[in-house]
Amino acid sequence: MIVDFPLPELGEQVSSATVTGWMKAPGDQISKDELMLEVMTEKINVEVVSPYDGKLVEILADIDADVSPGVIVARIEIAD
Template identity: 75%
Template structure:
Protein backbone atom coordinates (compact mmCIF):
# COMPACT_ATOMS: atom_id res chain seq x y z
CA UNK A 1 0.00 0.00 0.00
CA UNK A 2 1.32 3.47 -0.93
CA UNK A 3 0.94 6.17 1.73
CA UNK A 4 1.49 9.90 1.37
CA UNK A 5 3.74 11.54 3.96
CA UNK A 6 3.08 15.18 4.76
CA UNK A 7 5.47 17.38 6.68
CA UNK A 8 4.29 17.20 10.30
CA UNK A 9 3.65 20.19 12.54
CA UNK A 10 7.01 21.60 13.57
CA UNK A 11 5.96 23.66 16.54
CA UNK A 12 3.68 26.46 17.49
CA UNK A 13 3.62 29.31 14.98
CA UNK A 14 5.94 27.55 12.51
CA UNK A 15 4.34 28.14 9.14
CA UNK A 16 7.18 27.15 6.82
CA UNK A 17 10.53 25.40 6.64
CA UNK A 18 13.22 24.64 4.08
CA UNK A 19 14.27 21.07 3.32
CA UNK A 20 18.01 20.90 4.04
CA UNK A 21 18.67 17.18 3.49
CA UNK A 22 17.12 13.80 2.83
CA UNK A 23 18.72 11.01 4.85
CA UNK A 24 17.17 8.26 2.74
CA UNK A 25 17.04 7.74 -1.01
CA UNK A 26 14.21 6.43 -3.14
CA UNK A 27 14.15 2.64 -2.92
CA UNK A 28 15.70 2.48 0.55
CA UNK A 29 14.02 0.76 3.48
CA UNK A 30 13.10 3.04 6.35
CA UNK A 31 12.34 2.00 9.92
CA UNK A 32 9.75 3.72 12.07
CA UNK A 33 11.33 6.60 14.05
CA UNK A 34 14.43 6.58 11.80
CA UNK A 35 15.72 9.96 10.60
CA UNK A 36 14.12 10.67 7.23
CA UNK A 37 14.83 14.31 6.45
CA UNK A 38 15.96 17.54 8.01
CA UNK A 39 14.34 20.94 7.66
CA UNK A 40 15.31 24.41 8.80
CA UNK A 41 12.81 26.86 10.26
CA UNK A 42 13.46 30.51 11.10
CA UNK A 43 14.68 29.45 14.53
CA UNK A 44 15.96 25.87 14.52
CA UNK A 45 16.92 22.84 12.47
CA UNK A 46 14.41 20.01 12.88
CA UNK A 47 14.94 16.28 12.34
CA UNK A 48 11.86 14.62 10.87
CA UNK A 49 11.48 10.93 11.69
CA UNK A 50 9.66 8.29 9.70
CA UNK A 51 6.22 7.46 11.06
CA UNK A 52 6.24 3.96 9.48
CA UNK A 53 8.35 0.95 8.59
CA UNK A 54 8.47 0.70 4.82
CA UNK A 55 10.24 1.75 1.66
CA UNK A 56 10.64 5.30 0.40
CA UNK A 57 9.17 5.17 -3.12
CA UNK A 58 9.06 8.86 -4.06
CA UNK A 59 10.56 12.12 -2.83
CA UNK A 60 8.16 14.89 -3.80
CA UNK A 61 9.98 17.83 -2.21
CA UNK A 62 13.60 18.48 -3.15
CA UNK A 63 16.39 19.90 -1.00
CA UNK A 64 16.16 23.72 -0.71
CA UNK A 65 12.38 23.66 -1.29
CA UNK A 66 10.22 25.69 1.05
CA UNK A 67 7.38 23.66 2.58
CA UNK A 68 4.62 24.14 5.11
CA UNK A 69 3.33 21.61 7.63
CA UNK A 70 0.76 19.38 5.95
CA UNK A 71 2.39 19.58 2.51
CA UNK A 72 3.16 16.29 0.73
CA UNK A 73 6.91 15.62 0.85
CA UNK A 74 7.23 11.88 0.10
CA UNK A 75 5.44 8.59 -0.50
CA UNK A 76 6.04 5.29 1.25
CA UNK A 77 5.18 1.72 0.46
CA UNK A 78 4.17 -0.13 3.60
CA UNK A 79 2.78 -3.59 4.31
CA UNK A 80 -1.01 -3.77 4.62
Protein backbone atom coordinates (compact mmCIF):
# COMPACT_ATOMS: atom_id res chain seq x y z
CA MET A 1 0.00 0.00 0.00
CA ILE A 2 1.31 3.46 -0.90
CA VAL A 3 0.61 6.31 1.53
CA ASP A 4 0.99 10.04 1.12
CA PHE A 5 3.43 11.75 3.48
CA PRO A 6 2.53 15.39 4.23
CA LEU A 7 4.91 17.88 5.78
CA PRO A 8 3.96 17.80 9.48
CA GLU A 9 2.98 20.85 11.51
CA LEU A 10 6.15 22.69 12.51
CA GLY A 11 4.70 25.06 15.09
CA GLU A 12 1.78 27.45 15.52
CA GLN A 13 3.38 30.37 13.70
CA VAL A 14 4.94 28.37 10.85
CA SER A 15 3.05 28.70 7.57
CA SER A 16 5.80 27.47 5.23
CA ALA A 17 9.24 25.91 5.13
CA THR A 18 11.96 25.39 2.53
CA VAL A 19 13.21 21.88 1.76
CA THR A 20 16.97 21.94 2.35
CA GLY A 21 17.81 18.27 1.89
CA TRP A 22 16.53 14.75 1.40
CA MET A 23 18.35 12.00 3.29
CA LYS A 24 16.66 9.28 1.24
CA ALA A 25 16.11 8.77 -2.48
CA PRO A 26 13.26 6.98 -4.25
CA GLY A 27 13.74 3.23 -3.87
CA ASP A 28 15.49 3.54 -0.50
CA GLN A 29 14.18 1.63 2.50
CA ILE A 30 13.22 3.77 5.47
CA SER A 31 12.45 2.93 9.08
CA LYS A 32 9.94 4.56 11.38
CA ASP A 33 11.52 7.58 13.14
CA GLU A 34 14.45 7.63 10.67
CA LEU A 35 15.51 11.02 9.33
CA MET A 36 13.94 11.54 5.92
CA LEU A 37 14.35 15.22 5.08
CA GLU A 38 15.36 18.59 6.48
CA VAL A 39 13.46 21.83 6.11
CA MET A 40 14.23 25.39 7.13
CA THR A 41 11.71 27.83 8.56
CA GLU A 42 12.25 31.53 9.24
CA LYS A 43 13.59 30.65 12.68
CA ILE A 44 14.98 27.11 12.76
CA ASN A 45 16.07 24.06 10.78
CA VAL A 46 13.83 21.05 11.35
CA GLU A 47 14.64 17.37 10.86
CA VAL A 48 11.58 15.46 9.62
CA VAL A 49 11.40 11.73 10.36
CA SER A 50 9.36 9.00 8.74
CA PRO A 51 6.20 7.87 10.54
CA TYR A 52 6.41 4.50 8.75
CA ASP A 53 8.61 1.51 7.97
CA GLY A 54 8.69 1.06 4.23
CA LYS A 55 10.21 2.23 0.95
CA LEU A 56 10.33 5.80 -0.32
CA VAL A 57 8.72 5.60 -3.75
CA GLU A 58 8.34 9.24 -4.78
CA ILE A 59 9.61 12.68 -3.75
CA LEU A 60 7.14 15.48 -4.54
CA ALA A 61 9.03 18.47 -3.10
CA ASP A 62 12.42 19.30 -4.58
CA ILE A 63 15.28 20.90 -2.68
CA ASP A 64 14.68 24.67 -2.32
CA ALA A 65 10.91 24.18 -2.73
CA ASP A 66 8.71 26.16 -0.35
CA VAL A 67 6.03 23.93 1.18
CA SER A 68 3.32 24.44 3.76
CA PRO A 69 2.49 21.99 6.55
CA GLY A 70 -0.03 19.47 5.26
CA VAL A 71 1.29 19.52 1.68
CA ILE A 72 2.22 16.05 0.38
CA VAL A 73 6.03 15.94 0.03
CA ALA A 74 6.56 12.20 -0.58
CA ARG A 75 4.92 8.82 -1.01
CA ILE A 76 5.96 5.76 0.97
CA GLU A 77 5.16 2.12 0.26
CA ILE A 78 4.28 0.29 3.45
CA ALA A 79 3.24 -3.30 4.16
CA ASP A 80 -0.51 -3.86 4.30
